Amino acid sequence: MQCPKCRGNMRTYERNGVHIEQCDGCRGIFLDYGELETLSRMESAYHATPPPPAPGPAWGAPQHHGGHGGHYGHKRQRSWVNQLFST
């Protein structure tokens, strides 16, 4: 395929399911029907879902992942108070 702008040779690349023709000469890019929309969709998905801030380590107790675990009911337990104060 020839570049519609400079008549150079166009090469086909595939990136994440989107076919892109790029001209070896002027580096211009040609998109097939619907591919601009696909790119736009991918771009907005990328911006819409920033990675959530990690609230704890991978090995944290289950409540860090949205569950209802934890031992907070025992916060007045002597053992827990000792933990808070002892070396």
Place this chain on the structure above:
Amino acid sequence: MVVLRRGEVVVKAHSLRDDVEALRPRLRATASAALAGIMLAPLEPEVLSVAGRAVTVWPAGRPIRQDETDSAPWEEGARLLARLHAVPLTLLPALPPAGGPARAARAVRRMTGDGPVEQLVRRAFAELPAPERLPALATHGDWHLGQLVRRDRWLLIDVDDLGVGDPAWDLARPAAWYAAGLLEPAVWDRFLGAYQASGGPALGAGQDPWQRLDLPARALTVQLAAVAVVNAARESRELDEVEHSLVESCNRIVRA
């Protein structure tokens, strides 16, 4: 280690195990202007010797009472740690390494049994990753709520593990409690938020704080579990629920 109070003076006889030569610069550091308002200053900047024991002398301060945990000054503790970590080492006497990592290793060595819990704790310790980078900042070395006293303001106490180290270790005990489901997330957020808002350097800027907390929090989890195992064995009892949650945390660590 023995602590005696008489009136406004507290005398601390340090453990025979402690290295007196390491204690001297630590004590001088707490007496220095650079740590004024951060750590309690001693009444006497030199280590005394009584019957072969190293002794240090301090003004009395009011500790947090154990029935005051709901109103414990977590933020103030975090701010003091942030200020300590920011003190340039050039303003302090040459300090030995902070005691945190050695403490964790010692706790694991003190376990004498060889049951499944001991094996798990030892394995979690043995599999701790090597630190990728070693920041070298002023570090308390053994921080918990018992290390705060109030005079005209809150101050850090306990020189025994003060030194040069990775300051993330000072945040690692609350981090370990939080990861074990013991410390309420809201309290952890207050503590961590106050540390970061005070410009504390331990966790980097704008990153996931757990990048730097992960290793020391694992180590403290192992340490706390090992201490629990030793205490339970000494008292001939099973682990209680709080202690067991630390062992569960070790179990998640070896599977992570």
